[in-house]
Amino acid sequence: MLIRPATRDDAAAIWSIIGPTIRAGETYTLDRDLSEGDALAYWFSADKEVFVxxxxxxxxxxxxxxxxxxxxxGAHVCNAGYMTGAAAMGRGVARAMGLHSVDHAKARGFRAMQFNFVVSTNERAVALWQSLGFDIVGCLPGAFDHPAEGFVDALVMYRAL
Incomplete structure (x- = not known):
């Protein structure tokens, strides 16, 4: 597996991953009806480094x-967002991206990484982040309106780098 900086040539492939995740509405607070153009503009916004x-x-x-x-x-603490294609689930892609992001964040001089809003029902993500050294440092009760589970907690997770 190769993890590399994304280019605009990757937009269609990225949309094929983030589109279904956004539409499912189970892990991100983004509007489920977000257009492809708006979703890609969000993902590629100027304040972000994007990788595939x-x-x-x-x-x-x-x-x-x-x-x-x-x-x-507060700019010494970084944040990240991850999405894996459905066909790639269970193949170690998220773990590889997580490890890559920690290493890249360290190389960029960040001192810590914080996830502001990990949906508690996303148990695979919570377990992955914990296995990579992230602690749950806060809980936002009922902060996420899950399409199937109703109002569920959102977790704040943190790791020093």
Whole structure:
């Protein structure tokens, strides 16, 4: 697997991953009806570095972004968002992107990484982040309106780098 910076040439592949995730409405707070153009504009916004994980044939399996979590005096803590294509689930793509993002964040000089809103019902993600050294440092009770589960908690997760 190769993890590399994304280019605009990756937009269709990225949309094929983030589109279904956004439409499902189970893990991101984004509007489920977000257009392709608006979703890609969000993912590729100027404050983010975007990466893709591709197999040996160049097929994009997942994508993530990295950015400062806050401006100014909080800019030493980064934030990231990850999405994996359905066909790639269970193949270690998210773990590889997580490890890559931690290493890249360290290389960029960030001192910590914080996830502001991990939906508690996304148990695979919570377990993955914990296995990579992230702690749950906060819980936002009923902060996420899950399409099947109703109002569920959102977790704040943090790791020093």
């Amino acid at each position: 994980a591709a197999d040996v044939d160049g097929v994009v399996l997942g994508t993530y972004y990295l950015r400062a979590n806050q401006a100014g005096r």
